[in-house]
């Protein structure tokens with residue numbers, strides 16, 4: 244049977260009343276409690292090569308180029324977070340799902356999973372709250388932190404699981420963000436056709 248082995252995003256399969264986010268480009272909001280950790284911020288150097296989205300020096304190390312990089316820099320997927328490639332639709336059997344608005348090339352950036360960046364302690368607190376209020380939690384682990392898209396996140400949270408997923412989850416470092424934090428980006432694992440459902444592997448953390 245094709246089913247997720249483990250997922251933080253567990254809950255009902257039936258479609259619940261969920262808000263489709265309007266602010267699709269909404270980015271990361273680091274929870275105030277993280278200030279107490281006094282962590283350094285990541286400094287990514289401007290890149291000396293051609294800044295291709297997949298092949299510049301920084302991109303090869305899964306680091307997005309900083310805003311100070313050249314005007315033509317294409318390694319700014321997370322900053323831009325162009326969500327025009329996706330739309331949300333009811334799948335019938337799996338609740339809502341994410342679908343492709345156009346053909347997507349292999350290895351192309353599709354969308355970043357955004358939301359509140361929270362600590363493990365805050366994660367526990369929120370999960371208890373969501374359980375109480377019977378709210379489905381849309382949360383993924385991102386390094387030592389969690390990204391919570393339940394109240395504030397973009398459409399990436401509607402990506403369903405598939406054994407033969409067509410988007411892989413990559414972990415990227417972003418300039419100016421807290422050390423240890425990794426942004427989660429969904430990239431095309433193969434060529435994807437317009438109208439296809441976009442799926443991921445919920446066990447992305449176990450594949451390393």
Ligand SMILES: C[S@@+](CC[C@H](N)C(=O)[O-])C[C@H]1O[C@@H](n2cnc3c(N)ncnc32)[C@H](O)[C@@H]1O
Pocket residue numbers: 245246252253254255256257258259261336337338339340381400401402403404405
């Ligand atoms: C991150 S949410 C994905 C969006 C969800 N379908 C919704 O409507 O909010 C994860 C939940 O979607 C459902 N789901 C995801 N992949 C599935 C699959 N392959 N088969 C059945 N249900 C799935 C499960 O209920 C899972 O807990």
